[in-house]
Amino acid sequence: MxxxxxxxVVSSSSFAGPVLVDRVSAAVDGQLVFxxxxxxxxxxxxxxxxxxxxELIDALLIAKDAGFTPTESEIDxxxxxxxxxxxxxxxxxxxxxxxxxxxxxxxxxxxxxxxxEMRWILARANGASLKTDEERAALREKLxxxxxxxxxxxVFE
Amino acid sequence: MSRVAVxxxxxxxxxxxxxxxxxxxxxxxxxxxxxxxxxxxxxxAFAPETVFGARVEKxxxxxxxxxxxxxxREAVAPREGTTLxxxxxxxxxxxxxxxxxxxxxxxxAESLDPKRVVVTYVVVERALISAVRIEGGPSxxxxxxxxxxxxxxxxxxxxxxxxxxxxxxFYDSQGFHDATIDFRxxxxxxxxxxxxxxxxxxxxxxxxxxxxxxxxxLEKVVEAKSGAPVRPERLEDDVGRxxxxxxxxxxxxxxxxQQQVPRxxxxxxxxxxxxxxxxxxxxxxxxxxxxxxxxxxxxAGLETKxxxxxxxxxxxxxxxxxxxxxxxxxxxVDVEPFSEVDQAKHTVGLxxxxxxxx
Numbered sequence: 198m199x200x201x202x203x204x205x206v207v208s209s210s211s212f213a214g215p216v217l218v219d220r221v222s223a224a225v226d227g228q229l230v231f232x233x234x235x236x237x238x239x240x241x242x243x244x245x246x247x248x249x250x251x252e253l254i255d256a257l258l259i260a261k262d263a264g265f266t267p268t269e270s271e272i273d274x275x276x277x278x279x280x281x282x283x284x285x286x287x288x289x290x291x292x293x294x295x296x297x298x299x300x301x302x303x304x305x306x307x308x309x310x311x312x313x314e315m316r317w318i319l320a321r322a323n324g325a326s327l328k329t330d331e332e333r334a335a336l337r338e339k340l341x342x343x344x345x346x347x348x349x350x351x352v353f354e
Numbered sequence: 355m356s357r358v359a360v361x362x363x364x365x366x367x368x369x370x371x372x373x374x375x376x377x378x379x380x381x382x383x384x385x386x387x388x389x390x391x392x393x394x395x396x397x398x399a400f401a402p403e404t405v406f407g408a409r410v411e412k413x414x415x416x417x418x419x420x421x422x423x424x425x426x427r428e429a430v431a432p433r434e435g436t437t438l439x440x441x442x443x444x445x446x447x448x449x450x451x452x453x454x455x456x457x458x459x460x461x462x463a464e465s466l467d468p469k470r471v472v473v474t475y476v477v478v479e480r481a482l483i484s485a486v487r488i489e490g491g492p493s494x495x496x497x498x499x500x501x502x503x504x505x506x507x508x509x510x511x512x513x514x515x516x517x518x519x520x521x522x523x524f525y526d527s528q529g530f531h532d533a534t535i536d537f538r539x540x541x542x543x544x545x546x547x548x549x550x551x552x553x554x555x556x557x558x559x560x561x562x563x564x565x566x567x568x569x570x571x572l573e574k575v576v577e578a579k580s581g582a583p584v585r586p587e588r589l590e591d592d593v594g595r596x597x598x599x600x601x602x603x604x605x606x607x608x609x610x611x612q613q614q615v616p617r618x619x620x621x622x623x624x625x626x627x628x629x630x631x632x633x634x635x636x637x638x639x640x641x642x643x644x645x646x647x648x649x650x651x652x653x654a655g656l657e658t659k660x661x662x663x664x665x666x667x668x669x670x671x672x673x674x675x676x677x678x679x680x681x682x683x684x685x686x687v688d689v690e691p692f693s694e695v696d697q698a699k700h701t702v703g704l705x706x707x708x709x710x711x712x
Binding site: 214215216217218219220221224226227229231232233236343346347349351353 | 391395398399400401402404405406438440443444447448451452457458459460461462463464473474511514515518522531532534537
């Protein structure tokens with residue numbers, strides 16, 4: 198039975214028609230958002246493709262405005278903090294990351310984006326209160342509005 | 355487990371039967387061809403993992419004219435013969451878009467066998483623009499309007515960016531900070547849609563907290579003027595100039611911040627408020643020199659005197675005096691002023707360090 202199943206699977210993948218490997222989903226001042234990034238975000242963040250793409254566009258706008266990138270050692274530090282916070286070691290944390298459908302490299306990229314956004318908001322807060330999630334979200338939107346307005350954003354359906 | 359296996363079998367059988375019905379009896383399914391497709395796959399599923407790891411047997415390019423195709427092929431040609439992977443595909447898409455010749459690009463792959471694939475790039479060429487139409491934007495100057503217009507150019511990102519940046523710079527300079535500038539194409543026409551939004555104009559400039567320096571003197575150093583457009587990007591320069599003015603009058607602990615305060619509920623009329631915390635006046639404390647000697651009376655010849663009100667501009671003049679004195683002695687020197695602030699006594703001690711340049 199197992200052998201038969203294997204034959205069927207191999208045969209159907211060999212003769213399946215063309216598959217979409219990737220595509221440009223959006224461009225922000227020439228920087229690209231890929232369909233593969235959107236699909237990954239849909240799975241890991243459990244959001245719609247439209248929301249996933251909008252979030253990736255915002256991430257590019259923030260990265261461009263921030264003008265800095267968190268270093269590998271800062272990401273390692275964040276990983277250690279997360280592992281410690283969950284009372285597990287790095288190996289167990291990485292296993293959990295894989296279980297949720299991400300590679301370690303993809304998870305590190307996500308962390309890089311989160312760290313960058315956090316530092317960007319802090320740098321732009323200019324004394325504004327950031328105590329609650331609502332305050333942070335409001336400031337984020339306020340800061341993003343002019344960036345969205347000023348960038349050339351092309352979205353491809 | 356056995357239930358899952360049965361379900362898989364059933365679904366695989368259903369697919370197989372559908373294929374068999376479409377073919378003449380006893381005809382085997384045709385082997386996949388390595389010829390390039392003539393049209394873009396219409397309903398291909400996103401399934402990159404089924405082809406990653408296979409060797410790229412052939413590259414195809416659809417959607418571009420002959421001349422553009424040649425240039426695009428150059429960008430992706432190295433992929434042929436390599437193993438297909440996610441990073442390589444993204445790198446190809448970036449290289450294609452970076453040519454500036456296309457806007458959209460998709461990558462499809464079809465298996466020839468489990469180890470080989472034909473990869474097809476489907477692109478959308480950027481249009482050749484025959485005319486530019488500007489929608490909205492009544493405040494645009496004739497000069498800027500003329501620059502935005504044009505004909506017979508390819509609608510590349512850099513062409514759009516250049517026009518966007520120019521229009522943006524114009525609107526910022528005129529106080530239209532909420533202006534939106536959007537692009538779209540209709541056939542060979544590029545449409546620039548402008549919504550200007552409110553115009554932010556300075557109603558009044560206020561200097562809250564200013565006591566030691568007259569408002570008239572403060573007004574002289576700031577660029578913000580009543581009746582002029584609000585220029586947010588220049589307000590920090592104004593803050594720097596106000597801070598410098600206070601520094602030159604001994605207020606070395608001064609703090610200046612700026613705020614744009616809307617006059618009414620509706621956006622537009624704006625007060626520019628500089629909030630100044632002056633702090634005490636500091637005087638010059640102990641004066642000394644170190645490093646290369648320029649003579650015993652070098653300090654005495656300086657404008658900065660112990661007990662005088664601290665002034666940055668006077669110190670700058672003294673630095674030049676010391677350099678000049680060295681030149682007269684046939685030496686070229688660097689002069690660095692080091693300060694020591696005494697918050698309790700409100701004094702600033704100064705040491706001029708002099709080093710001879712080789």
